[in-house]
Amino acid sequence: MSWIALARERPAGSLWPGGRPLVLGFALPALLLVVWQVICLARWLPPYILPSPVAVVERFATELADGRFGQDVWASLSRVLKGFFFGSAAGLAFGLLLGLSRWADRLLGPLFMAYRQIALFAWVPLLSMWFGGGETGKVAFVTLSAFAPVVVNTWRAIRAIPDPLNELGAVLTFNRLDHVSLIALPGALPGIATGLRSAMIYAWLATVGAELFLDIAPGMGGRLNEGRDKFEVDLMLVALVVLTGLGLLFSQAAALIERRLVRWRTR
């Protein structure tokens, strides 16, 4: 499972590198928009199949004017944040356990690796059977999606701490707690940050999935389903654009937080 490639893409965190590329980079999207509008103006495709960009923007404006829209965005946001919080907290704890204890690594490591092979979305029916298709089921799914990336990255990062550092701890007769707080956590911080970042990306993916697959409820994914049921392509496009925008916002925010977290190392 890896939508992580995207997370790796812009470690610097800026979407648009400044200067000339900016102008050139806008040329293609602008061209596509013009072609799209022309196709619609020339009525090559009926508007119910492909609404024009202008129509999509208009729909966006009506949705914004309607109060429901804010609620939908908020519903999706609170789901992704809750799931991310629970999932990454549990993932951090489990990753620390696997990284710090050789016995935990040997006893639980293989089981965890096997668990990771199951496709994320295969959990949807199971979770909906255990937690229902409502809010609990959705948040449970998002939690599950955020869990694994944090575990893997934390586990690996702690394993990768250079031996001399661990030996230093032994020489200074650190106890377990000191070892965790003074060596393991700071040493593994970059890896943990990477884990949190990909957890954020997965959590968002899972939120969209949960809203599409589980019971209909307020949320942007729900609006996408609504658009499909009512055959309103403009609504679907608006929902998709908002989903993409929010996802972009998350990955940018996560990249920012990651840089903050590891800044002391590079200084």
Place this chain on the structure above:
Amino acid sequence: MSGGRRGTLDEAFRSWPGRAILGLIVPVLLGVVWFVTAQKGWLPEQLLPSPVAVWQALADTAASGDLWTNSLISLTRVGEGFAIGAAVGLILGVVLGLSRRARELVDPLFLLLAQVPPLGLIPLAILALGVDEAMKVAVIAWASFIPVVLNVKQGIGDVPRSLHELAEVLTFDPWYALTRVVLPAAVPPIFTGLREGLANAWQTMVAAELFASTEGLGYMITLGRQLFQFDMVLAVVLVLGVVGLAVNGTLALVERRLLRWQGQAA
């Protein structure tokens, strides 16, 4: 954590069979707990069917041939989608990796489109392509396309300048330089891209089949859920895990093969 002291027992579990045995302890324990829980009826069948029932479902679907046909359908979808997505992605990735101009032109649009959640595309793809094969293959292809482009672009772009210069000095024509110098140098990131693309293809196949299908492993899950046959749901989830494991393992093996020359050179 303290490096020096290691018991003999500890030593024994560092080798391969010891590790395998240790790794099996917890799963076996969990299996026993599951069995006993089901036996004593501590949890209703609707929440956790007994392992016997799951095994029975597995055996039944295997005997009737349903399991094989549906697995084959799902695997074919993944194969077709991945082949299309990876092939197009490889070409675009190489072009973007080689040409700065192409990057400047296409990168912003590509990165923006790459952010569109593939699942969100499913409802749109259904409207555009219907619920049949074309929709699933298209969505799977899209999901595998993105990581391939990202990794190949990065990998080709990272090929050291000196290698390009070497090809120039040896007056290789561009095609020869690409296939004999640039591509081999970028094998590890290309492979990472292919592996991530295949993983995405697999994930997306399950999602697309859950969303709308009449055949395939995802459909078996949906059907099991609708019929309240949770033993079947669990059985198919297990199959998904095993097949995923097999696919990943095979790919790791191929990768090690392909990269062997690098180890020898070092």
